[in-house]
Amino acid sequence: MTDLEAYRSDMEGCSRCCNCKWIPLSQIKSRRYSQVCPSSQYYEFHAYSGSGKLNVALSTLDGRTEFDETAAAIMYSCTMCGGCDVGCKSYRNDIDLVDTFAAARARAVELGHYEVEHLLLVENMQKQNNVFGRAREERADWAEGLALIDANREEVDVLFHVGCRYSYDETQREGARAAARLLLATGLRVGISGTAESCCGVRAYETGFQAELANFADDMISRARSSGAEYVAVACSDCFGAFNVTYPAADKALPVPVRHVTEIAADLLDSGRLDLRPVRPRRVTYHDPCNLGRKGHDWQGTFEGRKIDRPDHMRRDGRGGRYSAPRRLVEAIPGVELIEMERTREFSWCCGAGGGCLEARPEFAIATAQERIEEALSTGADAMVTSCPWCIHTFREGLARLHDEGDDRQIEILDVNLLVTESLEAAS
Amino acid sequence: MADATHIRAKSPTDVGTILSAAGRDGTPVVPRSSTGPARIGRGAAGGDEILLDLSTLDETVVVDRRNRVAIVEPGVTFAGLEQRLEPEGLRVTHPLLPTPGKSVLAAFLDREPPLVPKYHWDMTDPLLCAELWFGTGDRFRTGGAAGPGDTLEEQWAAGMHQKNPLGPAQTDLLKVVQGSQGTMGVATWGSIRLEVRPQLTTDHAVCADELGPVADFVHGVTRVRICDEISIFDTAALRALGQAVGSPIEPVAEWTALVRIGSLPFLPEESLEVQTHDAAAIAAAAGVGLAAGSDALPAGFLDAALGVTSDHRWKVPGAFRDVFFLSSLDTAPRLAAIARERWVGLGVDPATVGTYIQPLDQGRSCHVEITAFLDDSTTDLHAGLDADMPDLTRELAAAGAFFSRPAPAAASSVYARCPDSVRTLDLVKTILDPAGILAPGRLWTRSGK
Amino acid sequence: MSAQDAPPIGAPISDDALAELRDALDARRVTNEPHILDSYAAQPFHKAEPGVWIHRPIAVAMPETTREVQAIVAICNRHQVRFKALTTGWGAHAGPGFDNVLQVDMRRMNRILDIDVRNRTILVEPYVTCAQIQAELMPLGLNLHIHGAGSNCSPLASATSHMGMGFSSISMGYMPRNMLGVEWVLPTGELLGVGSCGSDAGWVSPDGPGPSLRGILRGWAGSDGGNGIFTKCALKLYPWSGPAEIDMRGTNPLELDLEIPPHNGIWLCVFPDAERYEDALYALGDAEIGYLQAKLAPGLAMAIGQPDLFKRVVNDERMRATVDSMRFEFLVVLQGHSRGRFEYEKKVLEQVVADNAGSMQDPSLFGSAGSLWWALVRNSIAPGMFRPTGNFYSTLGGDEAVASALRQDLAGMRLKEGFIADGACADDLTDNAHTLLYENGQFAHTEELVLFDHRDPEQAAKLKALSDTAMRAIVSERLGGGGFSFFAGAYAHDYLGPNIDNYHVWQRRVKTALDLQDLSDSKYYIDSEKNEGD
Structure with missing residues (x-):
């Protein structure tokens, strides 16, 4: 929903308890890692918190301030990670923070107060179907040599949507290939759209260019339908969030379910079809990507009426995120010890990449990633594993920056699918 | 010095009348509630002053079992109050061996240290509310006693029993008067928090040559609020206590904690058993024993030492010299050593210097009282110690002692450490005693005065 | 600039003052950007006035040391600028009470x-x-x-x-103590x-030394x-006699998956009538047991924990009666530092309840026992007050003896019946008293909570009258002290003071002595004699 006025009740409802700044009170285990909102931690003034952004947006609606570049800049200084929403929804059923932010960003775009970096991103998407502006013909290069079916030509059981980052980021191609190998291990007919695959469109949506989503969604719906797939598989968590939540919320639900590769692999594990062998021993901590975790909580439909009356079961507080599958995989690998960070699951700290911050607020994004690296290091882990290429990218950037600044602490940033296939290959 | 004008207040309203008149005339007023010789440096009134004797106001206004509260006028003594409380199954936690004429209200207005740490929730306990009269002659009732309801009877009828020790509203003037030694206001009654009297008690001693293990024990039991009276003495202080109560005692170690465990109102036997078991475990962990009183103490020792009804004095009026302050329990021995060394250097027999430590605030801090148990034959020594008191105070304060209840003789040393507080006290004094008639000069010297 | 040359209090902040603030602090920690300022002006909670907005601060300064705080206050004195500090900042009392107040955001002082x-x-x-x-x-x-x-x-x-x-x-008293x-x-x-x-x-x-300045720092209220x-x-x-860390899953404080650790337990103790409830509270105080304790009114607990069920209950007379039958209750958490102590306290609790014809019930009405135990220990439940209707308001609340608290509870219910009938607040089954004991029952707190939605124009408009009605009842029915009405500002003090031994006169004198210019925002305190009646 793009109409900011439609969220007036959400904005007016905020009591300023500030639980949007903290991980849920029940879960706080230290002073150091008690905050959940990267924006509030980095920018400090209340306006940058979840509550504060509601206040800023309401101020513009009430005519107390203009929705000008400053208001927009505050809205854009946010990774849209949804940590605030989890804290808030520990207590409230009637406030949807991230949805309100999205509407405010849409308002910013309407008024021309978008970020230039975001416009470039959208133009890339329009021209090349990917956020990087790379040639659409290169989109399937990552899959070379894999026994994947061309879903444009024949029907498949599983349509694997790879996403922009996996397709074009050469440093992460092995992650994509690992995901594909896990899908192939199902024995099902797994296909890709190849160069016909498009960006999921979610980056345009969350940066306020909401109208752009429809084209990408329609394209995806069309390809999913024509592929004959029983479900769409994704390895990128942002794509998962787009298909599982953003599309249905925009009345563009896919015709088939969407599943993350870790869920599919965990099913294989449970049915004894993954023969995992010992890998190099290491202590591993798992980072929950926002869009697979809390923001991946299935869309519950739109409640018509006053939100204060919204039934409790419609409260999307992150409980429905995908948390166990990647952990089951990691824990099952001989030689790997899983250690949890304090901020996990619904109240995980964000990697910093989301909401267009990687593009428009790179310093903030990197600082956010570094905060997570610090937390991972505090566990004594040798590696931080995750299941989203955007998180991996940002963590690696953050770590490299730390190293550039003379901090020589080491932690491996690893794709969970690669860790699993490493174990499988050790078996073979 | 000429004698002060001695005026006995016949009623609380008398106090207001006297203060109003004194304020108009600029006549200093020194209130006094206790009778008999003062144990700790009560200020003397001079010739141009009014000694406002409140001891004639000696009614125990109410003893309320259900609400565990009594209201006492200034002339009510501990012994007198105890007589009223015992039949009700109540008790007041009192300071060590209050003198026979000691006013309950004055003791707690002066924040004297009560013996039961677990009931000491705040430094102001067990004083709750009070009827105060300021230097302006105005009456003001504090805390829950402020109302609504103009009279106590009206408040009682509304279920209010003068139990809220704070306020009213957003200031708390009793806290300003408490500890002021008469310089900020005069109280004509106060409500006192009471506790249920234990049906059963057992007496114990915890002894060690270093304070450390005893302190470990005290920290352990006060932390979980078990045990009732807990007081710590070194050998000289314990001997003096024994002599005072007519029960000579020969300490078995340098430090002794006297401990009484009282039953709780429900399942008294079991409560005593559980507390004793837990206290013994804590003692064992501290490396000391929880000795039974019957083994470690003369018969009836704690009854006498912890009581209020006898005529015992553990310090000879006029002869002893003492210094007392607050500190942490662990710091106390180091501070006591400073006083001891200084006094010994001035000629005091070290065997007569004793230290009494009273854990307070549920064991977070303690009252430390170092006494030279002198007699009347050492006049020169007295003069030397008196002359040295400001310097001793300075040295102790520099080492971390906090003189929360400064004796007038050393007050200048104490207030020299907190000029910011003095400036603010001046502002408050101007509100409550604009003419400066209340015990002028007793504690700090007002700026420009 | 000297104070004599400064603009009158309440005037917009000057460029000079802002420049001085930016010099005194890192300039990035001072802002007068309107959007950011408005985020400090949205405070719909803890005020009788309707709506979201309070006064917009004239600027926000974020000190990180005491020295910087002093510098800010000194600048405010030089330029006659009102100031108001804010920490976690939940409620209108944390924000500016007037126009042109400098908000001092303390968030960097977080150690x-x-x-x-x-x-x-x-x-x-x-x-x-x-x-x-x-x-x-x-x-x-x-x-x-x-x-x-x-x-x-x-x-x-x-x-x-x-x-x-x-x-x-x-077991831990009252915060100022x-x-x-x-x-x-x-x-x-x-x-x-x-x-x-x-x-x-x-x-x-x-x-000390001597008189305590705590007495002018604050009173029962700050x-x-x-x-x-x-x-x-x-x-x-x-x-704390529990584990170093509580192992659990979940985020909603009443929907956690956890086990209560050894030597800990939680019970809902329910009594048949007001008399026996009161006797039980007195006995619990005498007994010197209990780690945590409070009445969480059954209607409210259900509204927080099971909001959908509560909506059905409100409209069903039979279910209302069932929930209401639990009105005379308290929750109690026992924690023993030893097994023996825990078992002893449990036996005593059982006796206290039995002596007063009560019952010890499974608190599942409120949430799982483990969740509720941890919710009380962590006190993570309070923000849940906003779940049922979006806002609440506290009335009465004078701390005194248990008997006074329970009189207030009954008076609060009577008042509430009128408020509900008038449409001024939500129907919360009327009884919404939050009653608890201090320090082994030596005194007690209660407050009558009123659920409302400030977004509902009718309820928002009636809140002030509701608040004033409760304040007048404090005096007319002698309900234990000014309670939450103390925070209504100078007009409330001037109403309550003459009925509470003229405390307002002394409080105003203290304010005047410490802050003659009234620069430290006195909206929720009292104005100085200089500004009295302005």
Whole structure:
């Protein structure tokens, strides 16, 4: 929903308890890692918190301030990670923070107060179907040599949507290939759209260019339908969030379910079809990507009426995120010890990449990633594993920056699918 | 010095009348509630002053079992109050061996240290509310006693029993008067928090040559609020206590904690058993024993030492010299050593210097009282110690002692450490005693005065 | 600029003053950007006036040291600018009470400066929260009193500036009585250490030497920013006999998956009538047992924990009667430092309940026992008050003897019936008293909570009248003190004061002595004599 006025009740409802700044009170285990909102931690003034952004947006609606570049800049200084929403929804059923932010960003775009970096991103998407502006013909290069079916030509059981980052980021191609190998291990007919695959469109949506989503969604719906797939598989968590939540919320639900590769692999594990062998021993901590975790909580439909009356079961507080599958995989690998960070699951700290911050607020994004690296290091882990290429990218950037600044602490940033296939290959 | 004008207040309203008149005339007023010789440096009134004797106001206004509260006028003594409380199954936690004429209200207005740490929730306990009269002659009732309801009877009828020790509203003037030694206001009654009297008690001693293990024990039991009276003495202080109560005692170690465990109102036997078991475990962990009183103490020792009804004095009026302050329990021995060394250097027999430590605030801090148990034959020594008191105070304060209840003789040393507080006290004094008639000069010297 | 040359109080801040602030602090920590300022002006909670907005601050300054706080206050004095400090900032009393107030956001002063395990004392800065502290203390076997607003809030703010009752009051007291010393920047900018810290003697006592300045720092209630800025506070700590960390899943405090650790337990104790409920509360106090205790009204508990069910209950007379039959109740958590102590306390609780014809029930109406236990220990439940209707308001609330508290409860219900009938608030089954014991029952707190939605125009419009009605009842029915009406500002003091021994006269004199110019925002305190009646 793009109409900011439609969220007036959400904005007016905020009591300023500030639980949007903290991980849920029940879960706080230290002073150091008690905050959940990267924006509030980095920018400090209340306006940058979840509550504060509601206040800023309401101020513009009430005519107390203009929705000008400053208001927009505050809205854009946010990774849209949804940590605030989890804290808030520990207590409230009637406030949807991230949805309100999205509407405010849409308002910013309407008024021309978008970020230039975001416009470039959208133009890339329009021209090349990917956020990087790379040639659409290169989109399937990552899959070379894999026994994947061309879903444009024949029907498949599983349509694997790879996403922009996996397709074009050469440093992460092995992650994509690992995901594909896990899908192939199902024995099902797994296909890709190849160069016909498009960006999921979610980056345009969350940066306020909401109208752009429809084209990408329609394209995806069309390809999913024509592929004959029983479900769409994704390895990128942002794509998962787009298909599982953003599309249905925009009345563009896919015709088939969407599943993350870790869920599919965990099913294989449970049915004894993954023969995992010992890998190099290491202590591993798992980072929950926002869009697979809390923001991946299935869309519950739109409640018509006053939100204060919204039934409790419609409260999307992150409980429905995908948390166990990647952990089951990691824990099952001989030689790997899983250690949890304090901020996990619904109240995980964000990697910093989301909401267009990687593009428009790179310093903030990197600082956010570094905060997570610090937390991972505090566990004594040798590696931080995750299941989203955007998180991996940002963590690696953050770590490299730390190293550039003379901090020589080491932690491996690893794709969970690669860790699993490493174990499988050790078996073979 | 000429004698002060001695005026006995016949009623609380008398106090207001006297203060109003004194304020108009600029006549200093020194209130006094206790009778008999003062144990700790009560200020003397001079010739141009009014000694406002409140001891004639000696009614125990109410003893309320259900609400565990009594209201006492200034002339009510501990012994007198105890007589009223015992039949009700109540008790007041009192300071060590209050003198026979000691006013309950004055003791707690002066924040004297009560013996039961677990009931000491705040430094102001067990004083709750009070009827105060300021230097302006105005009456003001504090805390829950402020109302609504103009009279106590009206408040009682509304279920209010003068139990809220704070306020009213957003200031708390009793806290300003408490500890002021008469310089900020005069109280004509106060409500006192009471506790249920234990049906059963057992007496114990915890002894060690270093304070450390005893302190470990005290920290352990006060932390979980078990045990009732807990007081710590070194050998000289314990001997003096024994002599005072007519029960000579020969300490078995340098430090002794006297401990009484009282039953709780429900399942008294079991409560005593559980507390004793837990206290013994804590003692064992501290490396000391929880000795039974019957083994470690003369018969009836704690009854006498912890009581209020006898005529015992553990310090000879006029002869002893003492210094007392607050500190942490662990710091106390180091501070006591400073006083001891200084006094010994001035000629005091070290065997007569004793230290009494009273854990307070549920064991977070303690009252430390170092006494030279002198007699009347050492006049020169007295003069030397008196002359040295400001310097001793300075040295102790520099080492971390906090003189929360400064004796007038050393007050200048104490207030020299907190000029910011003095400036603010001046502002408050101007509100409550604009003419400066209340015990002028007793504690700090007002700026420009 | 001298104060004589400065513009009148309440005038917009000058460029010079802003420049001085930016010089005194890192310039990035001073802003007068309107959007950011408005985020400090949205405070729909804890005020009788309708709507979201309060006064927009004229600027926000974010100090990180006491010295910077002093510098800010000095600048405000030079330029006659009102100021108001904010910590975790939940409620209108944390924000500006007037136009053109400088909001001092304390969030960078967020350190735990010292934990003295042996002497059970902690020294904190303003922006540390109770949850953060508790998390750090549990591995040390310690806990702190968490005030009713919840563990998302600053204990320094509670101890110095507001109230401070909570579930743990039965064993940990009232927050201002937990204070062991305060570092205080007076309204003039001078620094004052209250208690032993003022004499460089550590944090052993909040009182003395001689008179206690705690008495002008605050009373039963704090000054809510009307009395300078507090930059450090030492607080008492209490024992924790549980694990270093609670292992659980979930985020909603009443839907957690956890087991209650050994020597801990929670019970809902229900009594058949008011008399036996009162007797039981007195007996519980006498017994000296209990780690946490409070009445959480059954309707409210259900509205928070099971909102959908509550909506059905409200409209079903039979179900209403069933829930209402549990009105005379309290929740109690026992925690034993030893198995023996825990078993003893449990037996005593059983006897107290049996002696008063009560029953000890499974608290599942409120949530799973484990969830509820942890929700009370962490005090993570308070923000749930907003779930049913979006806002609430506290009325009455004068702390006194148990009997007084229970009289207030009944009076509160009678008042509430009228409010509900008038459409001024939501139907919460009428009884919504939050009653709890302090310090082994030595005194008691209660407040009558009113659920409403400030977004509902009718309810918003009627809130002020509701608040005033409750305030008048305090006087006419002698309901234990001014309670929450103290925070209604000068007009409330001028109404209540003459009925409460003229306290307002003395309070105003204290304000005047410390802050003649009325620069420390006195909206929720009292105006100085200079401004009286303005």
